[in-house]
Structures are given as structure tokens and as C-alpha cells.
Amino acid sequence: MTRTGADLDGFRLWPGLLGRAEQEALRDAVFVRLKQAPLYIPRMPKSGQPMRVRMSNFGALGWVTDKEQGYRYQATHPETGKPWPDMPERVLDLWNELSGYDAPPEACLVNYYESDARMSLHIDSDEQAWDAPVLSISLGDTALFRIGGPVRSDPTRSVRLASGDVCMLGGPSRRAYHGVDRILPGTSRLLPKGGRINLTLRRVTAPSSPST
Numbered sequence: 001m002t003r004t005g006a007d008l009d010g011f012r013l014w015p016g017l018l019g020r021a022e023q024e025a026l027r028d029a030v031f032v033r034l035k036q037a038p039l040y041i042p043r044m045p046k047s048g049q050p051m052r053v054r055m056s057n058f059g060a061l062g063w064v065t066d067k068e069q070g071y072r073y074q075a076t077h078p079e080t081g082k083p084w085p086d087m088p089e090r091v092l093d094l095w096n097e098l099s100g101y102d103a104p105p106e107a108c109l110v111n112y113y114e115s116d117a118r119m120s121l122h123i124d125s126d127e128q129a130w131d132a133p134v135l136s137i138s139l140g141d142t143a144l145f146r147i148g149g150p151v152r153s154d155p156t157r158s159v160r161l162a163s164g165d166v167c168m169l170g171g172p173s174r175r176a177y178h179g180v181d182r183i184l185p186g187t188s189r190l191l192p193k194g195g196r197i198n199l200t201l202r203r204v205t206a207p208s209s210p211s212t
């Protein structure tokens with residue numbers, strides 16, 4: 001069998017970790033915060049091409065991108081200029097229970113996929129704390145997630161991420177290419193307009209740095 005990022009040490013999937021009531025509570029906690037920090041359309045560095053996914057963030061730092069300045073973390077929403085809302089308690093609990101990492105996460109990226117959205121293969125590489133895992137929580141319609149290895153041309157594998165599933169890219173899989181091929185519309189009734197929300201928790205700065 002060919003090994004991919006999903007077979008690397010440190011990749012973990014907890015199917016259905018959040019039950020329906022917990023998914024609803026987390027959805028509501030997300031929607032309240034999105035009123036303060038609305039979803040916006042991120043743009044690719046240099047080309048300025050809009051991404052298919054809409055984004056926002058919770059926590060001290062948010063991952064953003066635009067034509068002029070490219071990929072980065074910043075403490076404020078690019079459109080409102082306001083600090084990001086705090087992270088829902090439940091996601092911090094999940095980090096503490098699952099990550100095995102001593103320091104708390106600093107960023108909770110919110111990705112909203114409408115039924116035709118996808119995300120091309122990439123490595124999360126804008127963080128200093130590469131020893132920290134990335135924890136991802138899925139809400140709403142099922143995604144066909146794709147994960148490969150550390151080189152773009154490495155073999156890949158498709159993994160279904162359904163509502164309530166939590167997955168972790170830690171250890172060697174932290175450096176694996178991954179993306180979302182597509183969303184399977186109508187697979188969940190959690191979100192009133194359908195689609196999928198993915199919450200990605202990340203430690204950004206190295207814990208010994210002055211910002212901790």
C-alpha cells in the first residue's frame with residue numbers, strides 16, 4: 001500500500017467526536033462570533049484572485065491573505081479593523097484534550113465552503129510553531145479531504161470529513177500537503193444554508209517567544 005500523509009505518524013481522525021447537540025452548540029457559538037467578524041473573501045498573493053472559500057478567524061491571531069501583502073497572521077479583521085472574537089470554549093477544550101501540546105492555540109481559522117467551493121493542495125507553513133499540531137473540526141456537509149506527503153507530487157489519499165469529525169495533522173503529517181476536493185451537498189442539515197464550516201486551530205508563535 002502506498003503511504004500518504006494519512007498514514008504518517010501524527011495524523012489522527014476522530015469520526016463523530018462531536019454529537020449532534022455539541023455540533024449545534026458549536027455552530028451557534030460560531031455564528032454569534034461571525035456577526036462581529038464577518039466572513040470575507042480572501043485573495044491570493046500577487047494575482048489577487050479570489051479564493052473559493054470565505055474566511056474569518058477567532059483568537060488572538062488570524063490567518064489572512066490579500067493581493068498586496070500575501071499570507072500572514074494578524075490581530076485584526078482585514079475589513080473591520082477590529083480584533084478577532086475570542087475562541088469558543090469548546091474548541092479550546094478540544095485542543096487541550098487532543099493536541100498534546102503545552103501552549104494554547106492562537107488562531108482559529110474559520111473556512112466556510114459553499115457547495116461548489118474547494119481548497120487546493122497546500123502545506124500550512126505560515127506558523128513558527130511547526131512542532132504544534134493543527135487541529136481541524138468539521139461542521140455541516142461532508143468534505144472530501146485530500147492528504148499527501150511533504151512533496152506535492154507524493155501520493156495522496158481521500159478522507160471523508162463529516163459533521164462532528166475532528167482531525168489532527170501532527171508530527172510528520174504536519175508538513176503534508178492537503179486540501180479539499182469537494183463538498184457533498186445535502187449530507188448534513190446542521191447549517192441552515194447548507195455548505196460546510198471548518199475550524200482550524202493552530203499555534204502560531206513559538207511558545208518561548210515574548211508573546212506568550
Ligand code: SIN
Nearest residue numbers: 111136145180198200
Ligand atoms: C485548511 O487546510 O485550511 C482547511 C482544511 C479543511 O477545510 O478541512
Ligand code: FE2
Nearest residue numbers: 122123124178
Ligand atoms: Fe491547511
